[in-house]
Amino acid sequence: MAVFTPIELSDISNWIATDFDIGRAIDIRGIHGGIENSNFFLDTEKDGKKYEYVLTIFERLSAAQLPYYLELMRHLANKGIPVPKPLENINGEILFSLKGKPAAIVSKLPGLSRLTPEARHCELVGENLAKMHLASADFQRAQENLRSLSWWQKTVPQVLSYLSNTQKELLISELATQEQFFTSEAYASLPQGASHCDLFRDNVLFDSQDASDSSQDQLGGFFDFYFAGTDKWLFDLAVTANDWCLAENKQDLDPVRFKALMDAYQSVRPLTDNEKQSWPLMVRAAALRFWISRLWDFYLPRDAHMLTPHDPRHFENILLSRKAI
Numbered sequence: 620m621a622v623f624t625p626i627e628l629s630d631i632s633n634w635i636a637t638d639f640d641i642g643r644a645i646d647i648r649g650i651h652g653g654i655e656n657s658n659f660f661l662d663t664e665k666d667g668k669k670y671e672y673v674l675t676i677f678e679r680l681s682a683a684q685l686p687y688y689l690e691l692m693r694h695l696a697n698k699g700i701p702v703p704k705p706l707e708n709i710n711g712e713i714l715f716s717l718k719g720k721p722a723a724i725v726s727k728l729p730g731l732s733r734l735t736p737e738a739r740h741c742e743l744v745g746e747n748l749a750k751m752h753l754a755s756a757d758f759q760r761a762q763e764n765l766r767s768l769s770w771w772q773k774t775v776p777q778v779l780s781y782l783s784n785t786q787k788e789l790l791i792s793e794l795a796t797q798e799q800f801f802t803s804e805a806y807a808s809l810p811q812g813a814s815h816c817d818l819f820r821d822n823v824l825f826d827s828q829d830a831s832d833s834s835q836d837q838l839g840g841f842f843d844f845y846f847a848g849t850d851k852w853l854f855d856l857a858v859t860a861n862d863w864c865l866a867e868n869k870q871d872l873d874p875v876r877f878k879a880l881m882d883a884y885q886s887v888r889p890l891t892d893n894e895k896q897s898w899p900l901m902v903r904a905a906a907l908r909f910w911i912s913r914l915w916d917f918y919l920p921r922d923a924h925m926l927t928p929h930d931p932r933h934f935e936n937i938l939l940s941r942k943a944i
């Protein structure tokens with residue numbers, strides 16, 4: 620579990636009671652999983668009814684960067700996209716400060732993660748990702764994806780010394796390929812807008828009648844928007860495909876689930892010809908992004924209780940597989 624900043628009920632009771640209209644805080648529990656922020660389930664009670672929220676303390680993002688993510692969630696939730704809705708205090712604010720760090724409270728989504736998804740889950744994700752992209756088209760704020768090319772360029776030199784010569788060559792040559800791609804005319808004309816940029820299986824919940832039978836699952840919602848940014852929508856789709864459509868060998872794309880994701884996405888927002896032609900490079904960009912961030916998390920770790928970094932090799936293998944397409 621990654622809880623960088625522990626919080627007790629006594630730390631927040633007065634604050635919840637006086638600044639919000641959600642009753643009194645009755646329980647707060649650190650959430651297992653997650654490596655970026657400190658997350659807690661927060662239960663409150665009002666007029667004999669129990670309400671559930673998620674309290675997040677932001678460990679890396681600054682108060683200046685956060686309004687983009689929180690306003691995006693509010694915008695999408697108001698348009699009926701199933702995402703956590705930031706809770707307003709009695710002054711209408713959605714960004715707070717706890718233990719000297721930025722914090723927010725959002726609605727708790729229903730459901731559970733499906734870590735071994737079927738085609739049906741990929742369909743639900745593809746359809747709703749496209750709906751989310753279209754719903755974000757009139758979102759007024761813009762903020763770059765903070766884990767895009769300029770971050771890769773800054774981070775690659777910091778991790779190189781930990782790698783074998785073969786890995787170094789792969790990383791450096793792929794970065795050069797992506798630098799060319801990102802400065803091409805084809806790249807510049809790809810449709811863009813607010814993008815989630817981290818829509819992995821563990822950032823989606825499915826509302827399920829029966830945990831052991833996934834055939835009736837409905838989408839519970841998308842969460843963890845804290846890597847979102849203004850980016851190419853095709854990049855968002857590529858990040859999603861690289862995680863949701865992995866074949867059993869954990870590096871190639873499974874044709875059935877990949878088709879399910881892409882067809883469902885395109886039933887809402889068909890890809891342009893330029894997007895179709897850009898796919899082979901974009902799906903490599905999406906693999907490179909997570910190889911670099913996992914190398915960075917693995918070799919330059921932060922302090923946290925029981926933090927387990929993700930395996931960087933996983934995305935090295937995915938990159939190799941996408942290069943071979």
Ligand SMILES: Nc1ncnc2c1ncn2[C@@H]1O[C@H](COP(=O)(O)OP(=O)(O)OP(=O)(O)O)[C@@H](O)[C@H]1O
Pocket residue numbers: 621650651652653654655656657658673703725726727728729821822842843845
């Ligand atoms: N709005 C929400 N509704 C329901 N559950 C949530 C919500 N937000 C977070 N969770 C739960 O908290 C866990 C950790 O949250 P999250 O994945 O956002 O962690 P993180 O450290 O911020 O991000 P990362 O996944 O990037 O490591 C999730 O796996 C999920 O179970």
Ligand SMILES: N[C@@H](CCO)C(=O)O
Pocket residue numbers: 655817819909912913929
């Ligand atoms: N989804 C990322 C973690 C950061 O959210 C990964 O699997 O590397």
